[in-house]
Amino acid sequence: MTDPKSLPCAVADGHETPPQNAPPCFHLLAKPSGSTCNIDCQYCFFLSKDALYPNGQHRMSETTLETYISQLLESHRTPHVTVAWQGGEPTLMRVGFFRKAVELVEKYRKPGQVVKHTFQTNGLLIDDEWGSFFREHDFLVGLSVDGPRELHDTYRVDRHGHGTFDRVMRGWEMLQRHDVEFNILCTVNAANEHHGRAVYRFFRDELGASWMQFIPIVERATDQTIDLANLGWKQQPGRKRVLYTQTGNRVTHRSVGPRQYGQFLVDIFEEWIRHDVGRVYVQLFDVTLEAYFGRHLLCIHAPTCGLGPALEHNGDLYSCDHFVEPGYRLGNIHETHMRELMASPAQLEFGLNKRASLTAQCRSCEVRALCNGGCPKDRFALSRDGDPGQNYLCAGLELFFTHSRPAMQTMAALLNSGHPPADVIAHTLAEDKRRGPYAPCPCGSGQKFRFCHGNGASSSRFAGGTVRHQHA
Numbered sequence: 001m002t003d004p005k006s007l008p009c010a011v012a013d014g015h016e017t018p019p020q021n022a023p024p025c026f027h028l029l030a031k032p033s034g035s036t037c038n039i040d041c042q043y044c045f046f047l048s049k050d051a052l053y054p055n056g057q058h059r060m061s062e063t064t065l066e067t068y069i070s071q072l073l074e075s076h077r078t079p080h081v082t083v084a085w086q087g088g089e090p091t092l093m094r095v096g097f098f099r100k101a102v103e104l105v106e107k108y109r110k111p112g113q114v115v116k117h118t119f120q121t122n123g124l125l126i127d128d129e130w131g132s133f134f135r136e137h138d139f140l141v142g143l144s145v146d147g148p149r150e151l152h153d154t155y156r157v158d159r160h161g162h163g164t165f166d167r168v169m170r171g172w173e174m175l176q177r178h179d180v181e182f183n184i185l186c187t188v189n190a191a192n193e194h195h196g197r198a199v200y201r202f203f204r205d206e207l208g209a210s211w212m213q214f215i216p217i218v219e220r221a222t223d224q225t226i227d228l229a230n231l232g233w234k235q236q237p238g239r240k241r242v243l244y245t246q247t248g249n250r251v252t253h254r255s256v257g258p259r260q261y262g263q264f265l266v267d268i269f270e271e272w273i274r275h276d277v278g279r280v281y282v283q284l285f286d287v288t289l290e291a292y293f294g295r296h297l298l299c300i301h302a303p304t305c306g307l308g309p310a311l312e313h314n315g316d317l318y319s320c321d322h323f324v325e326p327g328y329r330l331g332n333i334h335e336t337h338m339r340e341l342m343a344s345p346a347q348l349e350f351g352l353n354k355r356a357s358l359t360a361q362c363r364s365c366e367v368r369a370l371c372n373g374g375c376p377k378d379r380f381a382l383s384r385d386g387d388p389g390q391n392y393l394c395a396g397l398e399l400f401f402t403h404s405r406p407a408m409q410t411m412a413a414l415l416n417s418g419h420p421p422a423d424v425i426a427h428t429l430a431e432d433k434r435r436g437p438y439a440p441c442p443c444g445s446g447q448k449f450r451f452c453h454g455n456g457a458s459s460s461r462f463a464g465g466t467v468r469h470q471h472a
Ligand code: SF4
Pocket: 005, 299, 300, 301, 305, 306, 307, 308, 320, 321, 322, 354, 374, 375, 376, 377
């Protein structure tokens, strides 16, 4: 899948004069049903965004849809454009809305523009009609799954508190039946943080996924909101939900631990580097390898950001999906062309501030060129020097980027000499043999290699047997 924030930014010949500072491409996330969702994941901050639009149903009108599609295609000076649908839950809009979107893309597409639709869903409403529509128009569908049943159902629940795993798997079966290109979006949270390998194996072996991304759950709260936040941002009796904003330096008990996030990634990396390089794509691993060549494909680990705006159902454009809050509203596309909003000083400053606000610890960090301080939304901890603005996940980021460095350097060298990076598997296995099965596992678990990432590793209690395989 094209990641929500990744940019295939090869600039094509321009046909018009863009406003000064207008980016040649960007990756907009459109929310046609606003924050409305048909389930109630406990960690979902986005449900609270209905507080921004207290009146009326949150549904994108056909007028806004047409304005959006035409402006998006006009704004791009690249041959490739991604039309990314997200939520809330976009399937609440019904198939007809997206048929119209496809028609409008054909109407406004510039000669030579190649348009890809992506669609992020919880999968519950995916049926034959959706499946055949996605296949017909070559949609790339991201399915949100947090791992095998027990892990997934911890937080991904419906309004009655019931787990959604079985219903998500029915959606997955529909995607399989219609041969829809899909990938997995998995959050890393307090429930699955110790089960990286089992989660990864489940996606690879049970769901047949060859592309996956792992998103850390970091729910910020203040001293005033932490109790409510721990309850799941639920509406208080007789009151509206509290609007989630990126404030406070406390986190909910559902949030992933900093070090645990890194260990989760390392756990998966050690499996991937022995078995799957070249056939399974893990977003952060790809992005990290690209960073060794000076290319930053993911905003979170790029030096600057600001190319991933979010569009609300009524045409309001925000700086980023993670900053849909009043202080980051750039304007409305019915009043100002999105190209101008993207070139506005406010958005420029938003993007540049990512670099300008790095702490001294980040600036002197050995893996800064790979990490770049992570996402500003997570920068609410204290640095080692006691400075505010350090990334809450720093310990885990440092662990992952440091741990993966030797193998990444090997892959980079392989690429430089014209060899496939998958040849790193042979290097890794040779190193395993040299070290022997009873040496400590390189993942840092403290277990002997043989009983951890070695071939004799036992399956986790979570892996396997939880879903029926069904191929189209
Ligand atoms: S704030 Fe974070 S998620 Fe948003 S564009 Fe910047 S790095 Fe990306």
